[in-house]
Amino acid sequence: MDTRKLTKPSHGLNGELQVPGDKSISHRAVMFGSVAEGETRIHNFLMGEDCLSTIACFKRLGVKIDIQGDEVLVEGKGWDSLTEPSEVLDTGNSGTTTRLMMGLLAGRPFHSVMLGDESIAKRPMKRVTDPLKLFGTKIDGREEGNFTPLSIRGGSLKAIRYTLPVASAQVKSAILLAGLQAEGVTEVIEPERTRDHTEKMIIEFGGEIDREGDTIKLRGGQQLKGTSVYVPGDISSAAFFMTAAAIVPGSRVMLKNTGLNETRTGIIEVMQRMGAKMDITEKTGAGERIGDILVEFSELQGTEIGGELIPALIDEIPVIALLATQAQGTTIIKDAEELKVKETNRIDAVVNELKKLGADIEATEDGMIIKGKKSLQGAEVDSWGDHRIGMTLAVASLITESPVFLGNSEAINISYPDFFDHLGKLTD
Ligand SMILES: O=C(O)C1=C[C@@H](OP(=O)(O)O)[C@@H](O)[C@H](O)C1
Numbered sequence: 001m002d003t004r005k006l007t008k009p010s011h012g013l014n015g016e017l018q019v020p021g022d023k024s025i026s027h028r029a030v031m032f033g034s035v036a037e038g039e040t041r042i043h044n045f046l047m048g049e050d051c052l053s054t055i056a057c058f059k060r061l062g063v064k065i066d067i068q069g070d071e072v073l074v075e076g077k078g079w080d081s082l083t084e085p086s087e088v089l090d091t092g093n094s095g096t097t098t099r100l101m102m103g104l105l106a107g108r109p110f111h112s113v114m115l116g117d118e119s120i121a122k123r124p125m126k127r128v129t130d131p132l133k134l135f136g137t138k139i140d141g142r143e144e145g146n147f148t149p150l151s152i153r154g155g156s157l158k159a160i161r162y163t164l165p166v167a168s169a170q171v172k173s174a175i176l177l178a179g180l181q182a183e184g185v186t187e188v189i190e191p192e193r194t195r196d197h198t199e200k201m202i203i204e205f206g207g208e209i210d211r212e213g214d215t216i217k218l219r220g221g222q223q224l225k226g227t228s229v230y231v232p233g234d235i236s237s238a239a240f241f242m243t244a245a246a247i248v249p250g251s252r253v254m255l256k257n258t259g260l261n262e263t264r265t266g267i268i269e270v271m272q273r274m275g276a277k278m279d280i281t282e283k284t285g286a287g288e289r290i291g292d293i294l295v296e297f298s299e300l301q302g303t304e305i306g307g308e309l310i311p312a313l314i315d316e317i318p319v320i321a322l323l324a325t326q327a328q329g330t331t332i333i334k335d336a337e338e339l340k341v342k343e344t345n346r347i348d349a350v351v352n353e354l355k356k357l358g359a360d361i362e363a364t365e366d367g368m369i370i371k372g373k374k375s376l377q378g379a380e381v382d383s384w385g386d387h388r389i390g391m392t393l394a395v396a397s398l399i400t401e402s403p404v405f406l407g408n409s410e411a412i413n414i415s416y417p418d419f420f421d422h423l424g425k426l427t428d
Protein backbone atom coordinates (compact mmCIF):
# COMPACT_ATOMS: atom_id res chain seq x y z
CA MET A 1 0.00 0.00 0.00
CA ASP A 2 1.70 3.19 -1.20
CA THR A 3 0.99 6.64 0.15
CA ARG A 4 2.20 9.46 -2.07
CA LYS A 5 2.79 13.04 -1.03
CA LEU A 6 1.54 15.29 -3.84
CA THR A 7 2.30 18.98 -3.97
CA LYS A 8 0.98 21.79 -6.10
CA PRO A 9 3.25 22.78 -9.02
CA SER A 10 4.64 26.34 -9.12
CA HIS A 11 3.08 27.02 -12.54
CA GLY A 12 0.51 25.64 -15.00
CA LEU A 13 0.78 22.40 -17.00
CA ASN A 14 2.37 22.87 -20.39
CA GLY A 15 3.29 20.70 -23.34
CA GLU A 16 2.21 17.75 -25.45
CA LEU A 17 1.43 14.24 -24.32
CA GLN A 18 0.31 11.00 -25.88
CA VAL A 19 -1.69 9.10 -23.27
CA PRO A 20 -1.42 5.27 -23.35
CA GLY A 21 -3.61 3.08 -25.51
CA ASP A 22 -7.33 2.74 -24.92
CA LYS A 23 -8.14 0.10 -22.30
CA SER A 24 -11.43 -1.08 -23.84
CA ILE A 25 -9.83 -1.46 -27.29
CA SER A 26 -6.67 -3.16 -25.94
CA HIS A 27 -8.73 -5.86 -24.16
CA ARG A 28 -10.84 -6.50 -27.24
CA ALA A 29 -7.86 -6.69 -29.60
CA VAL A 30 -6.35 -9.54 -27.54
CA MET A 31 -9.68 -11.34 -27.36
CA PHE A 32 -10.48 -11.10 -31.07
CA GLY A 33 -6.85 -11.83 -32.02
CA SER A 34 -7.01 -15.00 -29.92
CA VAL A 35 -10.02 -16.45 -31.74
CA ALA A 36 -9.22 -15.14 -35.25
CA GLU A 37 -7.27 -17.14 -37.81
CA GLY A 38 -3.69 -15.93 -38.30
CA GLU A 39 -1.49 -13.31 -36.70
CA THR A 40 -2.78 -10.14 -35.01
CA ARG A 41 -0.32 -7.35 -34.23
CA ILE A 42 -1.56 -4.77 -31.71
CA HIS A 43 0.22 -1.40 -31.76
CA ASN A 44 0.17 1.02 -28.79
CA PHE A 45 -1.32 -1.65 -26.52
CA LEU A 46 -2.07 -0.48 -22.95
CA MET A 47 0.38 -2.25 -20.62
CA GLY A 48 -1.85 -1.55 -17.60
CA GLU A 49 -2.63 -4.29 -15.07
CA ASP A 50 -6.18 -4.87 -16.38
CA CYS A 51 -5.06 -5.55 -19.95
CA LEU A 52 -2.18 -7.71 -18.70
CA SER A 53 -4.82 -9.79 -16.85
CA THR A 54 -6.55 -10.35 -20.19
CA ILE A 55 -3.28 -11.50 -21.79
CA ALA A 56 -2.58 -13.86 -18.86
CA CYS A 57 -6.08 -15.40 -19.13
CA PHE A 58 -5.76 -16.06 -22.88
CA LYS A 59 -2.31 -17.58 -22.36
CA ARG A 60 -3.91 -19.92 -19.80
CA LEU A 61 -6.45 -20.81 -22.47
CA GLY A 62 -3.58 -21.94 -24.70
CA VAL A 63 -3.06 -18.91 -26.98
CA LYS A 64 0.47 -17.86 -27.94
CA ILE A 65 0.86 -14.17 -27.10
CA ASP A 66 4.13 -12.22 -27.15
CA ILE A 67 4.75 -8.74 -25.75
CA GLN A 68 7.30 -6.85 -27.89
CA GLY A 69 7.86 -3.32 -26.54
CA ASP A 70 4.47 -1.59 -26.75
CA GLU A 71 3.26 -4.12 -29.31
CA VAL A 72 1.52 -7.40 -28.72
CA LEU A 73 1.61 -10.29 -31.14
CA VAL A 74 -1.25 -12.79 -30.92
CA GLU A 75 -1.14 -16.06 -32.86
CA GLY A 76 -4.77 -17.04 -33.35
CA LYS A 77 -5.85 -20.37 -34.78
CA GLY A 78 -9.59 -19.69 -35.01
CA TRP A 79 -12.16 -20.51 -32.34
CA ASP A 80 -10.36 -23.75 -31.50
CA SER A 81 -7.29 -21.78 -30.32
CA LEU A 82 -8.91 -21.86 -26.91
CA THR A 83 -8.47 -25.07 -24.92
CA GLU A 84 -9.72 -26.20 -21.51
CA PRO A 85 -7.61 -24.43 -18.86
CA SER A 86 -6.12 -26.56 -16.08
CA GLU A 87 -6.01 -23.54 -13.78
CA VAL A 88 -8.45 -20.86 -12.67
CA LEU A 89 -8.61 -17.82 -14.97
CA ASP A 90 -7.57 -14.84 -12.83
CA THR A 91 -9.32 -11.71 -14.10
CA GLY A 92 -7.71 -9.45 -11.45
CA ASN A 93 -9.52 -6.12 -11.02
CA SER A 94 -10.99 -6.08 -14.52
CA GLY A 95 -14.73 -6.08 -15.14
CA THR A 96 -14.16 -5.95 -18.89
CA THR A 97 -11.96 -9.07 -18.85
CA THR A 98 -14.44 -10.99 -16.68
CA ARG A 99 -17.62 -10.10 -18.55
CA LEU A 100 -16.35 -10.28 -22.14
CA MET A 101 -14.53 -13.54 -21.49
CA MET A 102 -17.77 -15.04 -20.12
CA GLY A 103 -19.36 -14.39 -23.53
CA LEU A 104 -16.43 -15.92 -25.40
CA LEU A 105 -16.23 -19.02 -23.20
CA ALA A 106 -20.01 -19.55 -23.37
CA GLY A 107 -19.54 -21.03 -26.83
CA ARG A 108 -16.44 -23.13 -26.17
CA PRO A 109 -16.99 -26.84 -25.48
CA PHE A 110 -15.07 -27.08 -22.20
CA HIS A 111 -15.15 -26.12 -18.55
CA SER A 112 -13.49 -23.07 -17.04
CA VAL A 113 -13.52 -21.15 -13.76
CA MET A 114 -13.06 -17.39 -13.41
CA LEU A 115 -12.01 -15.54 -10.30
CA GLY A 116 -10.87 -11.95 -9.76
CA ASP A 117 -9.88 -9.76 -6.81
CA GLU A 118 -12.00 -8.54 -3.87
CA SER A 119 -13.50 -5.73 -5.94
CA ILE A 120 -14.53 -8.04 -8.81
CA ALA A 121 -16.12 -10.36 -6.22
CA LYS A 122 -18.61 -7.57 -5.40
CA ARG A 123 -19.54 -6.61 -8.98
CA PRO A 124 -22.81 -7.93 -10.46
CA MET A 125 -22.43 -10.69 -13.05
CA LYS A 126 -26.08 -11.81 -13.34
CA ARG A 127 -26.50 -9.15 -16.03
CA VAL A 128 -24.23 -11.41 -18.14
CA THR A 129 -25.04 -14.90 -16.81
CA ASP A 130 -28.79 -14.35 -17.47
CA PRO A 131 -28.54 -13.72 -21.25
CA LEU A 132 -25.80 -16.36 -21.64
CA LYS A 133 -28.09 -18.98 -20.09
CA LEU A 134 -30.70 -18.10 -22.75
CA PHE A 135 -28.13 -19.06 -25.41
CA GLY A 136 -28.03 -22.52 -23.79
CA THR A 137 -24.71 -22.40 -21.97
CA LYS A 138 -24.17 -23.78 -18.46
CA ILE A 139 -22.91 -20.98 -16.29
CA ASP A 140 -23.09 -20.52 -12.54
CA GLY A 141 -21.55 -18.54 -9.72
CA ARG A 142 -22.10 -17.45 -6.15
CA GLU A 143 -25.65 -16.22 -5.37
CA GLU A 144 -27.29 -17.78 -8.44
CA GLY A 145 -24.66 -16.74 -10.90
CA ASN A 146 -24.35 -13.14 -9.72
CA PHE A 147 -20.82 -13.19 -8.30
CA THR A 148 -17.40 -14.77 -8.83
CA PRO A 149 -16.12 -17.42 -8.74
CA LEU A 150 -17.90 -18.25 -11.97
CA SER A 151 -17.98 -21.63 -13.60
CA ILE A 152 -18.75 -22.05 -17.31
CA ARG A 153 -19.31 -25.17 -19.35
CA GLY A 154 -19.76 -23.85 -22.84
CA GLY A 155 -21.96 -25.59 -25.34
CA SER A 156 -23.77 -25.43 -28.64
CA LEU A 157 -25.47 -22.07 -28.57
CA LYS A 158 -28.74 -20.97 -30.16
CA ALA A 159 -29.07 -17.31 -31.16
CA ILE A 160 -31.15 -15.01 -28.95
CA ARG A 161 -32.97 -11.68 -29.20
CA TYR A 162 -32.25 -9.62 -26.10
CA THR A 163 -33.05 -6.11 -24.86
CA LEU A 164 -30.32 -4.78 -22.58
CA PRO A 165 -31.82 -3.95 -19.16
CA VAL A 166 -28.79 -1.75 -18.27
CA ALA A 167 -26.78 0.53 -20.55
CA SER A 168 -23.61 -1.60 -20.51
CA ALA A 169 -21.12 -2.17 -23.30
CA GLN A 170 -19.70 -5.09 -21.34
CA VAL A 171 -23.05 -6.90 -21.32
CA LYS A 172 -23.65 -6.06 -25.00
CA SER A 173 -20.16 -7.31 -25.92
CA ALA A 174 -20.52 -10.58 -23.97
CA ILE A 175 -23.76 -11.27 -25.90
CA LEU A 176 -22.12 -10.45 -29.25
CA LEU A 177 -19.12 -12.69 -28.48
CA ALA A 178 -21.50 -15.56 -27.68
CA GLY A 179 -23.65 -14.65 -30.71
CA LEU A 180 -20.66 -15.04 -33.04
CA GLN A 181 -20.55 -18.71 -32.00
CA ALA A 182 -24.32 -19.39 -31.99
CA GLU A 183 -26.59 -20.99 -34.56
CA GLY A 184 -28.76 -18.28 -36.15
CA VAL A 185 -28.89 -14.48 -35.97
CA THR A 186 -28.46 -12.83 -32.57
CA GLU A 187 -30.20 -9.49 -32.01
CA VAL A 188 -29.29 -7.09 -29.23
CA ILE A 189 -31.55 -4.11 -28.57
CA GLU A 190 -29.70 -1.27 -26.95
CA PRO A 191 -32.13 1.39 -25.60
CA GLU A 192 -29.23 3.70 -24.72
CA ARG A 193 -26.15 3.87 -26.94
CA THR A 194 -22.98 2.47 -25.30
CA ARG A 195 -19.38 2.25 -26.53
CA ASP A 196 -19.26 0.32 -29.83
CA HIS A 197 -15.63 -0.90 -29.94
CA THR A 198 -16.75 -4.55 -30.15
CA GLU A 199 -18.92 -3.88 -33.19
CA LYS A 200 -16.12 -1.93 -34.89
CA MET A 201 -13.59 -4.64 -34.14
CA ILE A 202 -15.79 -7.42 -35.54
CA ILE A 203 -15.64 -5.51 -38.85
CA GLU A 204 -11.86 -4.90 -38.55
CA PHE A 205 -11.39 -8.66 -38.11
CA GLY A 206 -13.36 -9.33 -41.31
CA GLY A 207 -16.72 -10.15 -39.71
CA GLU A 208 -20.21 -8.81 -40.45
CA ILE A 209 -22.49 -6.97 -38.06
CA ASP A 210 -25.40 -4.62 -38.75
CA ARG A 211 -27.17 -1.93 -36.84
CA GLU A 212 -30.71 -0.67 -37.55
CA GLY A 213 -31.81 2.01 -35.09
CA ASP A 214 -31.19 0.57 -31.65
CA THR A 215 -30.98 -3.06 -32.86
CA ILE A 216 -27.69 -4.82 -33.55
CA LYS A 217 -27.80 -7.98 -35.69
CA LEU A 218 -25.07 -10.58 -35.89
CA ARG A 219 -24.94 -13.90 -37.75
CA GLY A 220 -23.43 -16.81 -35.85
CA GLY A 221 -20.76 -19.17 -37.20
CA GLN A 222 -18.47 -16.43 -38.51
CA GLN A 223 -14.75 -17.04 -38.79
CA LEU A 224 -12.61 -13.96 -38.09
CA LYS A 225 -9.23 -13.12 -39.67
CA GLY A 226 -6.19 -11.80 -37.78
CA THR A 227 -5.25 -8.20 -38.54
CA SER A 228 -3.16 -5.24 -37.45
CA VAL A 229 -4.81 -3.03 -34.81
CA TYR A 230 -3.66 0.47 -33.87
CA VAL A 231 -4.97 1.39 -30.42
CA PRO A 232 -5.73 5.14 -30.05
CA GLY A 233 -4.86 7.00 -26.85
CA ASP A 234 -7.49 6.42 -24.16
CA ILE A 235 -9.84 9.40 -23.82
CA SER A 236 -10.69 8.14 -20.32
CA SER A 237 -6.99 8.62 -19.39
CA ALA A 238 -6.72 11.90 -21.33
CA ALA A 239 -9.67 13.15 -19.24
CA PHE A 240 -7.38 13.60 -16.20
CA PHE A 241 -5.03 15.92 -18.09
CA MET A 242 -7.93 17.68 -19.86
CA THR A 243 -9.33 18.48 -16.42
CA ALA A 244 -5.92 19.42 -15.00
CA ALA A 245 -5.31 21.85 -17.88
CA ALA A 246 -8.74 23.44 -17.45
CA ILE A 247 -8.41 24.04 -13.67
CA VAL A 248 -4.73 24.91 -13.13
CA PRO A 249 -4.10 28.59 -14.02
CA GLY A 250 -1.59 29.12 -16.85
CA SER A 251 -2.05 25.64 -18.39
CA ARG A 252 -2.06 24.69 -22.07
CA VAL A 253 -1.89 20.96 -22.87
CA MET A 254 -2.14 19.09 -26.16
CA LEU A 255 -3.22 15.44 -25.98
CA LYS A 256 -2.04 13.78 -29.17
CA ASN A 257 -3.65 10.85 -31.01
CA THR A 258 -6.52 10.41 -28.59
CA GLY A 259 -9.53 8.24 -29.43
CA LEU A 260 -12.56 10.31 -30.49
CA ASN A 261 -15.14 7.55 -30.92
CA GLU A 262 -18.44 9.42 -30.46
CA THR A 263 -19.69 6.85 -27.92
CA ARG A 264 -16.82 7.99 -25.65
CA THR A 265 -16.57 11.77 -26.09
CA GLY A 266 -19.18 12.87 -23.54
CA ILE A 267 -16.43 14.62 -21.56
CA ILE A 268 -15.63 16.89 -24.51
CA GLU A 269 -19.28 17.89 -24.81
CA VAL A 270 -19.52 18.60 -21.08
CA MET A 271 -16.29 20.59 -20.91
CA GLN A 272 -17.31 22.70 -23.90
CA ARG A 273 -20.70 23.31 -22.29
CA MET A 274 -18.95 24.38 -19.07
CA GLY A 275 -16.97 26.94 -21.07
CA ALA A 276 -13.57 25.20 -21.31
CA LYS A 277 -11.23 26.54 -23.99
CA MET A 278 -10.65 23.54 -26.24
CA ASP A 279 -9.69 22.78 -29.77
CA ILE A 280 -10.08 19.35 -31.40
CA THR A 281 -8.22 18.41 -34.59
CA GLU A 282 -9.45 15.15 -36.06
CA LYS A 283 -7.13 13.03 -38.22
CA THR A 284 -8.26 10.69 -40.94
CA GLY A 285 -7.44 7.01 -40.77
CA ALA A 286 -8.93 3.55 -40.73
CA GLY A 287 -10.76 2.00 -37.77
CA GLU A 288 -11.47 4.19 -34.75
CA ARG A 289 -11.70 8.01 -34.90
CA ILE A 290 -8.61 9.75 -33.56
CA GLY A 291 -7.29 13.29 -33.10
CA ASP A 292 -5.50 15.88 -30.96
CA ILE A 293 -7.22 17.67 -28.07
CA LEU A 294 -5.91 21.05 -26.92
CA VAL A 295 -7.13 22.35 -23.54
CA GLU A 296 -6.30 25.65 -21.82
CA PHE A 297 -7.06 27.01 -18.36
CA SER A 298 -10.60 28.42 -18.42
CA GLU A 299 -13.30 30.05 -16.30
CA LEU A 300 -15.96 27.35 -15.96
CA GLN A 301 -19.73 27.28 -15.36
CA GLY A 302 -21.72 24.50 -13.69
CA THR A 303 -23.98 22.28 -15.81
CA GLU A 304 -26.44 19.39 -15.67
CA ILE A 305 -25.30 15.96 -16.85
CA GLY A 306 -27.68 13.01 -17.28
CA GLY A 307 -29.68 10.82 -19.64
CA GLU A 308 -28.10 9.37 -22.75
CA LEU A 309 -24.86 11.30 -22.19
CA ILE A 310 -24.01 9.18 -19.12
CA PRO A 311 -22.74 6.04 -20.95
CA ALA A 312 -20.51 8.29 -23.09
CA LEU A 313 -18.67 9.58 -20.00
CA ILE A 314 -19.37 7.01 -17.27
CA ASP A 315 -15.70 6.47 -16.32
CA GLU A 316 -14.97 10.22 -16.41
CA ILE A 317 -17.57 11.19 -13.78
CA PRO A 318 -15.10 11.16 -10.84
CA VAL A 319 -12.83 13.68 -12.57
CA ILE A 320 -15.82 15.68 -13.90
CA ALA A 321 -16.91 16.04 -10.24
CA LEU A 322 -13.52 17.61 -9.50
CA LEU A 323 -13.88 19.89 -12.53
CA ALA A 324 -17.28 20.99 -11.18
CA THR A 325 -15.72 22.08 -7.85
CA GLN A 326 -13.86 24.71 -9.92
CA ALA A 327 -16.92 25.90 -11.87
CA GLN A 328 -19.19 28.78 -10.85
CA GLY A 329 -22.65 27.62 -9.79
CA THR A 330 -24.20 24.19 -9.39
CA THR A 331 -23.41 21.02 -11.31
CA ILE A 332 -25.92 18.19 -11.14
CA ILE A 333 -24.96 14.67 -12.20
CA LYS A 334 -27.92 12.29 -12.44
CA ASP A 335 -28.93 8.93 -14.00
CA ALA A 336 -25.51 7.58 -13.02
CA GLU A 337 -26.44 4.81 -10.54
CA GLU A 338 -24.11 2.45 -12.48
CA LEU A 339 -21.27 4.25 -10.66
CA LYS A 340 -22.20 2.24 -7.56
CA VAL A 341 -21.09 -1.04 -9.18
CA LYS A 342 -17.70 -0.06 -10.60
CA GLU A 343 -14.33 -0.87 -8.94
CA THR A 344 -15.79 0.86 -5.86
CA ASN A 345 -19.05 2.68 -5.23
CA ARG A 346 -17.75 5.72 -7.10
CA ILE A 347 -20.52 8.04 -5.84
CA ASP A 348 -19.50 7.38 -2.22
CA ALA A 349 -15.77 7.40 -2.99
CA VAL A 350 -15.78 10.71 -4.89
CA VAL A 351 -18.08 12.49 -2.44
CA ASN A 352 -16.16 11.32 0.65
CA GLU A 353 -12.68 12.06 -0.65
CA LEU A 354 -13.43 15.40 -2.34
CA LYS A 355 -15.20 16.55 0.85
CA LYS A 356 -11.95 15.94 2.76
CA LEU A 357 -10.31 18.48 0.41
CA GLY A 358 -13.05 21.02 1.15
CA ALA A 359 -15.37 20.52 -1.83
CA ASP A 360 -19.08 21.32 -1.52
CA ILE A 361 -20.41 18.00 -2.85
CA GLU A 362 -23.37 15.83 -1.87
CA ALA A 363 -24.34 12.34 -2.98
CA THR A 364 -27.80 11.70 -4.44
CA GLU A 365 -29.48 8.38 -5.26
CA ASP A 366 -28.21 8.43 -8.84
CA GLY A 367 -25.31 10.87 -8.86
CA MET A 368 -24.12 13.96 -7.04
CA ILE A 369 -24.57 17.71 -6.68
CA ILE A 370 -21.50 19.94 -6.62
CA LYS A 371 -21.41 23.67 -5.81
CA GLY A 372 -18.52 25.85 -6.91
CA LYS A 373 -16.22 27.52 -7.16
CA LYS A 374 -14.46 26.28 -3.99
CA SER A 375 -10.78 26.51 -3.17
CA LEU A 376 -9.50 23.11 -2.09
CA GLN A 377 -6.99 22.30 0.63
CA GLY A 378 -4.62 19.37 1.19
CA ALA A 379 -5.60 16.38 3.34
CA GLU A 380 -5.03 12.64 3.73
CA VAL A 381 -7.20 10.91 1.13
CA ASP A 382 -7.47 7.41 -0.31
CA SER A 383 -8.01 5.89 -3.75
CA TRP A 384 -10.27 3.17 -2.27
CA GLY A 385 -8.21 0.83 -4.49
CA ASP A 386 -9.85 2.42 -7.55
CA HIS A 387 -7.57 3.80 -10.29
CA ARG A 388 -9.99 6.52 -11.42
CA ILE A 389 -10.50 7.80 -7.85
CA GLY A 390 -6.70 7.79 -7.35
CA MET A 391 -6.05 9.86 -10.50
CA THR A 392 -8.91 12.26 -9.69
CA LEU A 393 -7.34 12.98 -6.29
CA ALA A 394 -3.87 13.36 -7.84
CA VAL A 395 -5.29 15.99 -10.24
CA ALA A 396 -6.99 17.71 -7.28
CA SER A 397 -3.57 18.02 -5.58
CA LEU A 398 -2.50 20.36 -8.42
CA ILE A 399 -4.74 23.09 -6.97
CA THR A 400 -4.56 22.51 -3.19
CA GLU A 401 -2.58 25.00 -1.10
CA SER A 402 -1.06 22.28 1.14
CA PRO A 403 0.04 18.74 0.10
CA VAL A 404 -2.34 15.87 -0.54
CA PHE A 405 -1.35 12.47 0.89
CA LEU A 406 -2.83 9.85 -1.45
CA GLY A 407 -3.20 6.38 0.11
CA ASN A 408 -3.35 3.25 -2.08
CA SER A 409 -1.94 5.23 -5.00
CA GLU A 410 -0.71 2.01 -6.67
CA ALA A 411 -4.30 1.38 -7.87
CA ILE A 412 -3.48 3.81 -10.70
CA ASN A 413 -1.40 1.03 -12.36
CA ILE A 414 -4.66 -0.65 -13.37
CA SER A 415 -5.12 1.71 -16.32
CA TYR A 416 -2.21 4.19 -16.33
CA PRO A 417 1.17 2.96 -15.00
CA ASP A 418 2.99 6.04 -16.39
CA PHE A 419 0.53 8.53 -14.92
CA PHE A 420 2.93 10.26 -12.48
CA ASP A 421 5.77 10.35 -15.07
CA HIS A 422 3.44 11.98 -17.58
CA LEU A 423 2.17 14.45 -15.00
CA GLY A 424 5.81 15.28 -14.15
CA LYS A 425 6.56 16.02 -17.84
CA LEU A 426 3.75 18.59 -17.99
CA THR A 427 4.63 20.26 -14.67
CA ASP A 428 8.47 20.35 -14.95
O1 LIG B 1 -16.89 -2.27 -22.44
C1 LIG B 1 -15.97 -1.68 -21.87
O2 LIG B 1 -14.77 -1.76 -22.25
C2 LIG B 1 -16.30 -0.86 -20.69
C3 LIG B 1 -17.60 -0.51 -20.45
C4 LIG B 1 -18.04 0.28 -19.28
O3 LIG B 1 -18.59 -0.59 -18.32
P1 LIG B 1 -20.13 -1.09 -18.36
O4 LIG B 1 -20.34 -1.91 -19.56
O5 LIG B 1 -20.30 -1.90 -17.10
O6 LIG B 1 -20.95 0.16 -18.35
C5 LIG B 1 -16.89 1.02 -18.64
O7 LIG B 1 -17.27 1.54 -17.38
C6 LIG B 1 -15.66 0.15 -18.50
O8 LIG B 1 -14.60 0.90 -17.96
C7 LIG B 1 -15.20 -0.40 -19.82
Ligand SMILES: C=C(OP(=O)(O)O)C(=O)O
Pocket residue numbers: 023050093094095096097315342343388415
Ligand atom coordinates in the same frame (compact mmCIF):
# COMPACT_ATOMS: atom_id res chain seq x y z
C1 LIG C 1 -15.05 0.42 -14.74
C2 LIG C 1 -13.84 0.29 -15.26
O1 LIG C 1 -13.28 -0.87 -15.77
P1 LIG C 1 -13.75 -2.39 -15.63
O2 LIG C 1 -15.25 -2.42 -15.61
O3 LIG C 1 -13.15 -3.09 -16.80
O4 LIG C 1 -13.17 -2.91 -14.33
C3 LIG C 1 -12.97 1.49 -15.43
O5 LIG C 1 -11.91 1.33 -16.03
O6 LIG C 1 -13.30 2.59 -14.95
